[in-house]
Amino acid sequence: MTLPKTYKAIELPAYNQNTLRALLSLKLVEKSLQEPGPLELLIKMEAAPCNPSDIAFMQGGYNVQKTLPTVLGFEGAGTVVACGNELDDAAWMGKRVSCFTQKDKDGTWAEYFMAGLHEVIPVAAEMTAEQASAFFINPFTAFGLFEIALQRESEAIIINAAGSRVAEFLFALARQKNIEIIAIVRKAQTAATLKEKGIREILVSSDANFAAKLKETAHRLKATTAFDAIAGEMTGTLFNNMPPDSEIVVYGGLSGQAIGAISPLALIFKNSMISGFNLNDWILYNGQEDFEIARTSLQNMILQGEVRTSIQSVVPFTNFAEGLRTYLGNMSGGKVLFQFD
Numbered sequence: 001m002t003l004p005k006t007y008k009a010i011e012l013p014a015y016n017q018n019t020l021r022a023l024l025s026l027k028l029v030e031k032s033l034q035e036p037g038p039l040e041l042l043i044k045m046e047a048a049p050c051n052p053s054d055i056a057f058m059q060g061g062y063n064v065q066k067t068l069p070t071v072l073g074f075e076g077a078g079t080v081v082a083c084g085n086e087l088d089d090a091a092w093m094g095k096r097v098s099c100f101t102q103k104d105k106d107g108t109w110a111e112y113f114m115a116g117l118h119e120v121i122p123v124a125a126e127m128t129a130e131q132a133s134a135f136f137i138n139p140f141t142a143f144g145l146f147e148i149a150l151q152r153e154s155e156a157i158i159i160n161a162a163g164s165r166v167a168e169f170l171f172a173l174a175r176q177k178n179i180e181i182i183a184i185v186r187k188a189q190t191a192a193t194l195k196e197k198g199i200r201e202i203l204v205s206s207d208a209n210f211a212a213k214l215k216e217t218a219h220r221l222k223a224t225t226a227f228d229a230i231a232g233e234m235t236g237t238l239f240n241n242m243p244p245d246s247e248i249v250v251y252g253g254l255s256g257q258a259i260g261a262i263s264p265l266a267l268i269f270k271n272s273m274i275s276g277f278n279l280n281d282w283i284l285y286n287g288q289e290d291f292e293i294a295r296t297s298l299q300n301m302i303l304q305g306e307v308r309t310s311i312q313s314v315v316p317f318t319n320f321a322e323g324l325r326t327y328l329g330n331m332s333g334g335k336v337l338f339q340f341d
């Protein structure tokens with residue numbers, strides 16, 4: 001295969017707290033294609049999703065900061081088209097891989113992505129580019145979070161922002177282990193969608209008596225682990241209304257607010273705790289063997305139809321602005337993917 005000298009990419013020139021302004025500042029740029037270093041793989045990208053972390057990154061509100069301008073995108077999927085000279089060509093060339101990087105380098109929203117060896121997971125031939133593109137971040141996050149509920153022997157778990165892709169995978173993992181779910185969403189429409197998918201206990205956070213309903217449901221089902229992607233006052237509401245000996249694992253900050261509204265009495269007398277979860281740390285802490293177990297198990301779940309990342313639309317990457325608007329207007333509707341073919 002002859003590789004081109006240049007390729008197109010979606011570049012962020014500067015951080016901007018205002019999401020719309022950040023979006024309007026994005027540029028389609030032409031970059032020159034480099035040869036892979038000795039341990040690098042050149043990926044011809046097929047698809048890449050937009051995640052909440054990409055939005056937070058554009059706003060300069062994420063824990064990852066890069067040298068600007070930079071090509072956006074933390075994950076995606078594509079095929080290996082060139083290998084570093086210390087790598088086995090036969091093992092890599094033509095393989096479809098999922099990619100993930102948070103390093104200070106160009107990201108995945110581009111026709112080509114230069115990956116380090118630990119930034120790719122080879123996927124099964126039957127895995128579609130669409131599912132592979134959203135495989136590395138959310139499914140593994142759900143897997144890592146769910147391990148906490150298992151270790152804590154919780155009979156039920158609480159999931160907020162439950163219209164999300166992480167929640168989709170948590171639902172599937174909980175179903176496998178017969179663990180009850182309490183799903184919290186902020187829109188009646190999302191509640192209706194989850195009901196159609198068979199989720200029984202759904203609470204809408206904008207309901208007037210939300211806290212009382214949460215308390216009743218969490219105590220009745222003995223929900224002692226909560227996965228919180230929202231933070232702000234939501235964390236306090238969870239903390240104050242969960243049974244004693246509970247843990248809230250904060251893994252997202254979608255509210256953009258500091259954690260608050262925690263009752264001091266609950267803090268003193270309930271023997272409960274709030275912890276944090278970060279996928280990168282989970283991968284580093286658990287090591288290669290556990291990662292392989294997670295990879296095989298998640299991939300099998302997808303291939304056997306137990307779960308999939310919902311995708312609401314696939315847009316040519318040159319229409320990135322339209323794609324981002326669609327995603328921001330209806331995040332619960334599923335991922336918007338940029339297509340690079």
Ligand SMILES: NC(=O)c1ccc[n+]([C@@H]2O[C@H](COP(=O)([O-])OP(=O)(O)OC[C@H]3O[C@@H](n4cnc5c(N)ncnc54)[C@H](OP(=O)(O)O)[C@@H]3O)[C@@H](O)[C@H]2O)c1
Pocket residue numbers: 051052053137138141161162163164165166167186187190229230251252253254255256277278279280330331332333334335
């Ligand atoms: N810590 C980690 O390592 C890690 C790894 C992966 C993901 N995450 C986090 O996991 C969360 C879910 O990611 P995802 O890609 O699965 O999301 P997603 O599929 O894009 O969906 C986002 C969900 O969040 C809801 N939401 C957005 N803003 C909200 C707010 N202010 N209050 C309540 N709900 C809100 C949306 O509901 P509407 O439709 O109502 O807007 C939607 O259901 C994000 O916070 C992400 O950053 C963390």
